[in-house]
Amino acid sequence: MTTFTRLHLDPKGRQTRKLLGNPQAMHAAVLSCFPKEVGDKERILWRHDGKLRGSDEHAVYIVGPDSCDPSKIAEQTGSENVPQKASYDRLLDALANGQQWHFEVVLNPVAAKKTPGAPRGTRGKLTALVGEEAQLEWFSTKAKSCGFTPLETLIVERKTLRFSKLATNPKGRQVVIGTVRYRGxxxxxxxxxxxxxxxxxxxxxxxxxxxxxxLAKPKASTSA
Known part of the structure; x- marks a missing residue:
């Protein structure tokens, strides 16, 4: 069974700011919500959305096995908000060809670019795509391999994330990821x-x- 979890976090707390400011730290916090053997074997997804309308709170969404215990993050951050957890399978079972949905997703659009003079057959180095046209084209192509067609797509946010690979050592080896938030x-x-x-x-x-x-149903305010 797969579940969808939503947490609201107040960034005023020091530990909350640490998680929101370092994807590696947030990744570790999300994994702590599951038994270790689950994190080693199954895919766990998460996403951070910035300030919610009308408040300073931030949202964190998690998709993973039913064994998710979101209170682990609430305990770390001192959040008093009750995490919301629901079956994801009900949504999955209701999906069918031809349906239209509003969507939002944060992605890391990259393309392999070969170094001049590199031997034939050598895979190029993955490089972040820049520019709206290239990023939208990449998304359209990626969508086909994921079973859907974008009918309308807007890029609503771009970020370059820089953070330490080791959350406990902010000055350690840096990871740099270019992210794009698509909505449509x-x-x-x-x-x-x-x-x-x-x-x-x-x-x-x-x-x-x-x-x-x-996902969110067209002409509806509730999201999956």
Whole structure:
């Protein structure tokens, strides 16, 4: 059984700011919500959304096995908000070809670029794509392999994340990831492939908050 969890965090706390400011630290906190053997074997997705409308609170979404215990993060951050946890399978079972949904997702759009003079067959170095046209084209292509077609897509946020690989050593080896937040409307073309993408995530950088696609019904305010 797969579950969807939503936590609201107040950034006033020191530990909360640490998690929100370092994807490696947040990744560790999310994994702490699951038994170790689950994190070693199954895909766990998460995403951080910034200030929610009308408040300073931030949201963290988690998709993973039913063994998720979101109170672990609440305990670390001292949050008094009760985490919301619901079955994700009900949504997955309701998906079908031809359906249209509003969506939001943070992704790490990259492309392999070969070094001039490199031997034939050598895979190029993965490089972050820049520019709206390239990022939208990449998303459209990626969508086809995930079972859906973007009907309308907006890029609403771009960030370059820089953080230490070791959350306990801020001055350690740095990780740099370029993220793009896409928002719009999609149509499901292959429901089974689409469900797999929702559970396993899209693209690279999943450990650092990328790849989790959330859905909302058109003309409705509730999201999945």
């Amino acid at each position: 409307t999609l149509q499901i073309d292959d429901a089974e492939m689409f469900k797999k993408s929702l559970v396993e995530g899209i693209g690279r950088g999943k450990a650092y908050g990328c790849g989790l696609l959330t």
